[in-house]
Amino acid sequence: MFDSLIESLQEWLLNALLGFVKWNLDLTHSLFQSSVDSVRENVSETPIDFSPMIVENLQIISDTAIMPVAGLILTYIFCYEIYELVVEKNKGNDFETGQLLFLIIKTAAAILLITNAFDITLAFFDLGKWITDKVPATTLVIPDSVTTNLVDSVDNIGAALGMSVLAIIVLLITFLMAGIIYLVAWSRIIVILLYVSVAPIPFATMMNREWIGSIGQNYIKQLIALMLQGFFMIVCLVIYAGLLDKTTTLITQQNQPVFGLLLLLVSMGILTITLTRTHSLAKSVVGVV
Numbered sequence: 185m186f187d188s189l190i191e192s193l194q195e196w197l198l199n200a201l202l203g204f205v206k207w208n209l210d211l212t213h214s215l216f217q218s219s220v221d222s223v224r225e226n227v228s229e230t231p232i233d234f235s236p237m238i239v240e241n242l243q244i245i246s247d248t249a250i251m252p253v254a255g256l257i258l259t260y261i262f263c264y265e266i267y268e269l270v271v272e273k274n275k276g277n278d279f280e281t282g283q284l285l286f287l288i289i290k291t292a293a294a295i296l297l298i299t300n301a302f303d304i305t306l307a308f309f310d311l312g313k314w315i316t317d318k319v320p321a322t323t324l325v326i327p328d329s330v331t332t333n334l335v336d337s338v339d340n341i342g343a344a345l346g347m348s349v350l351a352i353i354v355l356l357i358t359f360l361m362a363g364i365i366y367l368v369a370w371s372r373i374i375v376i377l378l379y380v381s382v383a384p385i386p387f388a389t390m391m392n393r394e395w396i397g398s399i400g401q402n403y404i405k406q407l408i409a410l411m412l413q414g415f416f417m418i419v420c421l422v423i424y425a426g427l428l429d430k431t432t433t434l435i436t437q438q439n440q441p442v443f444g445l446l447l448l449l450v451s452m453g454i455l456t457i458t459l460t461r462t463h464s465l466a467k468s469v470v471g472v473v
Contacts, residue, residue: 194341201344202335208351209331212358216452219362219369223459224421226369227414228316230309231380234373239306242381246302254298254384261392262291294391301383305407309376312411319418334435334444347441354449361456368459369417376410379403405470412466420458427451 231239265287297304338344386403389396431451435444 198341198344201341201348202338205338205344205347205351206331206335208348208355209334212351212355213331215355215362216358216365219365220421220424220455223365223369223417226373227417228313229373230313231306231373231377233313234377238377239380242377243302246381246384250382250384251298254301254388257385257388258291258294258298258391261294261389261396262287265392290391294388297387297390298384301387302380304387305380305383308407308411312414315411315415316418319415319422334441334448338441343441347445350442350445354445357449358452361452364456365459368462372410372413372417372463379407379410402472405472406467408470409463409466409472412469413462416462416465417459420455420462423458424451424455427454 269283269287334347338347383403386400388400389398390400428448428451431444431447434447435441
């Protein structure tokens, strides 16, 4: 009878610890999954999808504050081009009407670009949305069997007690990683909005290639990098889903709960680190210094 009582107590304690471990792991999975879902939704949003009101206000600011500056820059560049054309071409003796006509056409094209710079910039992220939407949803399915496999692999009170402590540590680390993921996702859209707001100025510099044209070129490269960053973030989620699937297989094979918890933590850490580096990777692809 005494042995039966001890066994019942041990079984109750084991179930209580396993319940605590499962609750912690479920909370960990839910918290991290929420941040992953936020990334998935965020990268598929254009600035207009994110907040039409913000985009409308930024367009007003761009038209009233940035557009006049872009006009001044374009005027200065036009005068600079005229100076080069008339003065430096053998002090006016080698002047060609065709070159002046080409300069006028180029200036007209630049004016057209500047007046539509805001919409053109937004179009980059419409293209980015189209790219990310083409990623099959089936590749982003996150397996939810990791928690069950981890709990099932615990078969004694000592392991359950150790897993309880480790699960708390993992939960605290997950809070930090989830915060970083939210930071990456939201900071990207804020950077995009900042770039969109000043669009006319970089577009105004594209008229001159030798002098300040590199400003406009770098701006376009940065836009492409921000667009590609969204795609790379989706790819990171696809890889994370594969890592979790691999983790589930290894937990089943090894039957070591601590090892499984370590693999789970490593998988989440890899995703967090790679997400923070997606912008740098995108910039390196398009050649931005």
